[in-house]
Amino acid sequence: MHADMQITPTKPFILRCFLISLFLSLPFLFLYLFYPQQQQQQQHHITTKDLRIRPGYSSYESYIQRQLNKTLNPKLRKIWTTRDWDRKIPVFARFFEDLKVNKKLLKNTSKALCIGARVGQEVEALRQIGVVDSVGMDLVPYPPLVMKGDFHNQPFQNDTFDFEFSNVFDHALYPQRFVAEIERTLKPEGVCVLHVALSRRADKYSANDLYSVQPLVELFKRSALVHVRSVDGFGLDTEVAFRKKGEPLRRHRL
């Protein structure tokens, strides 16, 4: 028999198999391409009754750029490092002194981080009251008080800090990520204190609006609520403190 005559019947068969497997794999291809994106959005972009992400950021880059536009403004930086410096440090120092002396949530030996610290007034306040191992983190560094970092992806190892403070929760585009990073970098039993605005809307650079403490309690999955109280902190009216629960979780940075 001629060689061609043996091969010819297998060709349509192989082609058919190829087309069938291509057809069967299409749903998986579709899932691969689109599911992670959807899942990511659901994971990060939580919007609940009491926590709403502001619309209008077309991309993460546009969110960062908007934050930078203000933080890098030379005129504002001048004000923050002169007039505001003397006005705000004593106020921060009073908050921290109270957390140390009355609430026992902070010690002189605590390793402390201030998130979204801009030019580091709160870091300076911590150092002045004796918490000398304190550092700030912001998109824009301001050495030696503030190092560069994005709070959605903190540049620190797991279980690094005893105490973390932030008054910029409203600037988080991904609140879930903001909190997960705090819980990752806090040591077990470490304390996080947030100053947030509940009864008024924060500034136009905010990325979310918070209407009660409940979303925070839900986001701090690895921590216990310590206290909620009223404060008068530069337009922020509520202090919420959490303590991270026991055992360290051994995993790599997110």
Ligand SMILES: C[S@@+](CC[C@H](N)C(=O)[O-])C[C@H]1O[C@@H](n2cnc3c(N)ncnc32)[C@H](O)[C@@H]1O
């Ligand atoms: C309202 S200011 C607060 C400054 C400072 N905590 C104070 O009380 O003076 C918000 C700060 O958050 C910073 N910020 C915004 N998004 C950030 C991000 N993704 N990671 C780190 N810092 C961020 C901004 O650069 C800005 O300095």
